[in-house]
Amino acid sequence: MATRLVQINMKARDDSALGGFWAAALGWGLASEGPGVTNLEPEGFVYPAPVAVCVDLVVSPEPKTVKNRVHVDLATRSAAHQAELVARLTELGATRADVGQGDVPWTVMADPEGNEFCVLDSYYDETGPIASVVVDCADPRLMARFWGEATDWTVHEVTDQKALLRSAKGVGPYLLFLRTPDVKTGWNRVHLDVRPYPGDDLAAEAARLRALGATAIDVDVPWTVMADPEGNEFCLLTPS
Numbered sequence: 001m002a003t004r005l006v007q008i009n010m011k012a013r014d015d016s017a018l019g020g021f022w023a024a025a026l027g028w029g030l031a032s033e034g035p036g037v038t039n040l041e042p043e044g045f046v047y048p049a050p051v052a053v054c055v056d057l058v059v060s061p062e063p064k065t066v067k068n069r070v071h072v073d074l075a076t077r078s079a080a081h082q083a084e085l086v087a088r089l090t091e092l093g094a095t096r097a098d099v100g101q102g103d104v105p106w107t108v109m110a111d112p113e114g115n116e117f118c119v120l121d122s123y124y125d126e127t128g129p130i131a132s133v134v135v136d137c138a139d140p141r142l143m144a145r146f147w148g149e150a151t152d153w154t155v156h157e158v159t160d161q162k163a164l165l166r167s168a169k170g171v172g173p174y175l176l177f178l179r180t181p182d183v184k185t186g187w188n189r190v191h192l193d194v195r196p197y198p199g200d201d202l203a204a205e206a207a208r209l210r211a212l213g214a215t216a217i218d219v220d221v222p223w224t225v226m227a228d229p230e231g232n233e234f235c236l237l238t239p240s
Helices: 015-026 081-091 140-150 202-212
Strands: 003-012 029-034 037-041 053-058 068-077 107-110 116-123 130-137 153-157 162-167 176-180 190-194 214-215 224-227 233-237
Touching: 015 029, 015 053, 015 081, 029 176, 053 107, 053 116, 053 153, 068 081, 068 190, 081 116, 116 130, 130 140, 140 153, 140 162, 140 176, 140 202, 202 214, 202 233
Parallel strands: 003 053, 068 116, 130 176, 190 233
Antiparallel strands: 003 190, 029 037, 037 053, 068 130, 107 116, 153 162, 162 176, 214 224, 224 233
């Protein structure tokens, strides 16, 4: 058994408006499964598939108070494309952001609700618009061990500073665990959603994840909420 990273979940004050920004930023389609929930995925996409990690925006009254521990890195094809993308995102409502990055070649930005993201200077042409989903952590090696066994994604690189995973199919974005001195405080405003394969037993998969080091979180929702070994919340969805 194994899970797959299928989407990231982002809290929003206005899911529809923020969804409009990200749909335009990524060039993806926008839909709603009900009030307060906006779904983003590529046009013509058949969910779930490893070629993309989708985005769900869910309305929340809780304000954003600290830097997100999960963010996306946007792919570019060239220096000219990077500059063009930064300009287009600015027109859509994004702003430059200072998270203490210093003098770096990539551009750190924030969406209209303040969620940080990066426009990379490293050039990608095979990941889609999201080059990587980035998770701040204290121990990349620990995270690589857990997430490498929790999912069927392949571990490509592990050092004391970072761990890099990608779907075993060799398509779609990367999952990057980046060492940071920041301490996790409160619930993550952005988190990962994973889903078992069709025919897998949800309870057995939850038990397997607990054996790997995850902990169950008691929340009154119809899906399973857990936390990885560093306390990052994630949702275990029904098999599909």
